Amino acid sequence: DTAVSQTPKYLVTQMGNDKSIKCEQNLGHDTMYWYKQDSKKFLKIMFSYNNKELIINETVPNRFSPKSPDKAHLNLHINSLELGDSAVYFCASSQAAAGTSRSTDTQYFGPGTRLTVL
């Protein structure tokens, strides 16, 4: 029973293409995230979604767009791929709820998607 799953695990594509990465969690969490890990292993938050609402967007290019059809899914769409988009993308989920007194709960990560843009 995979808690947070991502598909595909590997994605190789040409510059200029549009691609999507899917993420699903079966933990019943109400917040999901996307992180980017660059070639130097540095992890940076890109987006988080709570109850279908975007909570934060860390100045990523607007070629990246998160889409959440329901609480258990947060997909990442990338348009006009560039060489610099090559990285590992991680999805994560937690039970944190923005605007409440609830504390930041532990984030559980998916296996990552290695994106290579040629």
Place this chain on the structure above:
Amino acid sequence: AQTVTQSQPEMSVQEAETVTLSCTYDTSESDYYLFWYKQPPSRQMILVIRQEAYKQQNATENRFSVNFQKAAKSFSLKISDSQLGDAAMYFCAYGRGGGADGLTFGKGTHLIIQP
């Protein structure tokens, strides 16, 4: 903005010995959480240990324990009886309490276990 600093890009330890990984952070918040995540070559991010800032007691999980010094904004990870399976990248991370704005990570420490 919060920052997390891991000053040791790489550490090496003999199997069965103890090693300590350093982490410092900077924040103006009073309610926050700190985490250590492990990333083996499989690239899966695995939670090692978590510390609530309001708790004075240091968190412990089996062979893993932390030394949380709130005033100094220091959060080091001690691994006792190191095992070959502990070899991985270790990331220190900060999360703001009461929010869902993601974790801020340090640059990581690559831990090598010598047999």
